[in-house]
Amino acid sequence: MELKPTLSLSQKRLLAITPELRQAIGLLQMGASDLRRFIAEQCDKNPFLRAHVPVGSRYRARPAGDRTDPIDKLAYRPSLIDHVTAQIGTCDLTPAERPIAVAFMEALEPSGWLGVEVEEVMARTGASGAACEAVLGKLQELEPTGLFARNLSECLRLQLAERDALDPAMEMILGALSELVESGPARFAARLGLSGAEISERLARIRTLDPKPGAAFGSGRAEAIVPDILVERRAGKWVVSLNAGALPGIEVDTRLHRTLRETEAADTDIARFREAFGTARWIVKAIERRQETLLRIGTELVCHQAAFLDHGPAGLRPLLQKDIARLLKLSESTVSRVANATYIQTPAAVFPLKRFFCTGLPTDGGGALSPAQIQQRIVEIVRCENPDRPLSDGIIAERLNGEGIPIARRTVAKYRVSARIPGHSLRRKTAAPYL
Template sequence: MALGPRLDIRQSQSLVMTPQLQQAIKLLALSNLEIEAFVAAELEKNPLLETGGDDTLPLADGIDRVEDRPALAAETGSADDLIAQGLGAADSPLDVDHGASTFIDDGPADRMTGAGGGMDMGPGGGSYAEDAPDFDSFAAPAASLHEHLMDQARAALSGMDLVIATQLIGQIDEAGYLEANLLQTAHALGVPLHDVERVLGVIHGFDPTGVGARSLSECLALQAKEADRYDPCMARLLANLDLLAKGALPHLRRICGVDEEDMADMIAELRAYDPKPGLRFSQSSAAPVTPDLFVRPTREGWAIEINSATLPRLLINRSYYVELASGPQNRTSKAWLADCLASANWLVKALDQRQKTIIKVASEILKQQEAFFREGVAHLKPLTLRAVADAIGMHESTVSRVTSNKYLACPRGLYELKYFFTSGVSATGGDGAVSAEAVKSHIKALIGAEDPQAILSDDTLVDLLRAKGMDIARRTVAKYREAMGIGSSVQRRRQKALKGKAA
């Protein structure tokens, strides 16, 4: 066989994802609010895209809504061929069943103008207009803990004392505790240690009471002094908080030299104090979660709808396209205009396919977990992504993208779609499995109803759960209990004993 260069022609097949298909898959994993930001960016780049208003209003001349056009034949070619022909709407970027009924946004969410989307739960069924003033935006920002302390320091101190106070206040964490080493601070500022201690004593008198403390016992002692309850007995109690945490009340009574009644009063006094006084000035606020889906019961069953309040109505202005196309153009401008039309067609189609896919996945979740929506978390069943994917004829990765970062609102509350996918434990009767969330719900209910005089051990919980048809091991009960932040039987016995003493 001769060695040398030569040319060969080979035919092969490979799966290639076009940029448009990658974009469509990316859209699946985005929430409605992220989609809104993505569409806003596309509106700035593409002059052929516009946002529409109410569906009841007549469309402007030349503006075409994608759902108003007749369906195009899917066999016209590949994605790239369709885009080149301006027929990007005919391709199927996702594994969506085109035989299914077309999703139409004609539910309550489409007719509501409230900020929360569909299903107005307010009294009287009223809703707020989208352009209503946001009165929260007029509120002045709350002062931070450091600003609040510095205002007091400027009023009480001056000169070098104010410099020391500024240094100390800058090292107070958000809970109100001082993290600085006083000796190091004195060396850094070149001042005597007693001056730093004296300024710290002034800070201890600032509002909120207990700020600037270096330990929990010092924080509570400052508040006890403010309430004029800091006597030798209280001082000994604060010096032995570890014994109080362990519930060693007889030992504490001997150390403090008090009887049971006085000890109960002292514990009740401690419970009234704030262990983290600085947190009341915390500016961090929990961001509200906007649901992507609404589920509500109807006479015929269950209704599922997309929260259209967070989704802009995307339109293609074809009259503007015709106007631009009929004007003078060179090769570059003509290619740019064709690319804008193809991109707009594809984006509208991808968003439509995204809605259909989300509805399809949510419908199957509702079908699988209908007992949860009717009866509660105790009836939640084990469910996997593969089970949903096989039922609706999609790939498991597609279901995973659909359920990520999306929330469902129903009469029982607001849940992430991932919440409905949970592992399970075997049932004692051999008739299937029980969801891990359902087991946690039963454990929480049993512990919440336990008698303070008869605390349930993990072994007792195992027996009670097996009586309910849940075959679960003791270590699993302990794992679920710790995951919910519930202490052991010994810890709960001590906590309830302390609560009884304080009461």
């Protein structure tokens, strides 16, 4: 077979990633704090850009004699306790549980772990062990996952449970982590009755976790969470708006442009000024498009998840990013970038936008239930059970299947543990309603 070089023509449709498009994508991936820094940098470099604190912002302009840039005032960096306090409204605490939560918060170490035993909190607050455990379970649901863990094993267990990666083999490994360093992986696997491959796979998964979730906040101050989107209740309806104080206002200085056009300058200077002016206009328009996209996505999310705002996590409906992308005629990657970078402030707390998305378990009726809704149903079943004859996970699974919710016993066990409900044998020993 003889090979010969040839020439041919063909047409292909390709997306050219221009510098402008790359930067527009980058703006969607920025949170409010990163975008403020970007705006400040561009204003320093480009004479045609001007930033100002917008009208209606909750931030005050600097007083006379204060040399601090008002934009810098937006970058307040809270401590770990500040971060936890901002989320505490999501825990649905009763008045009796609030003092217990405060005691746990006071015992929180910079690593994010608890510095005291539950018994000490019981003695300090006079609360029962069951009440303290219930409050601790609620606090351990805060972000980042792993906060309020009592030890390394529990910290890793919380993160693995969130990823649905907590199987019996992983439980065995977590229960004997201290022996791993002493015996080595091979002997450790043999002692647990696991293969080397099983140990290696699970250890690789453990290495992706954060053993000290509170350390990201530093010893004192950490980056503030500045919400881009605000949600308020007005006249019985949820109203969505952009946070006017999240970003400084930015505009193009057209007066400077007119002045430079009327000034005699060299051709090279004129070309440089034209390029800078064009860049300034593009940056302003790109930020405006970003804000419009944020508002559209936030409005659609609140419309779909109004029950979540009304009733808490139990009201969260199954919703995927591709669903919002299809409704708004956006790219799924655009929705993903926005969800991962921005926050929304509700009357209860500040949430990452991705908190409004969740997968669902299909039901026989053609609908779907979120994990929080299924967990709430399990809690209701346990609450109504006969204390003398507690229901096993298998029986609960059968009951849910009878209600049109196809679920396995193992999945019921996972949700039950997440809800801090003991197994049926332990509930039988107490011989009293657990919930």
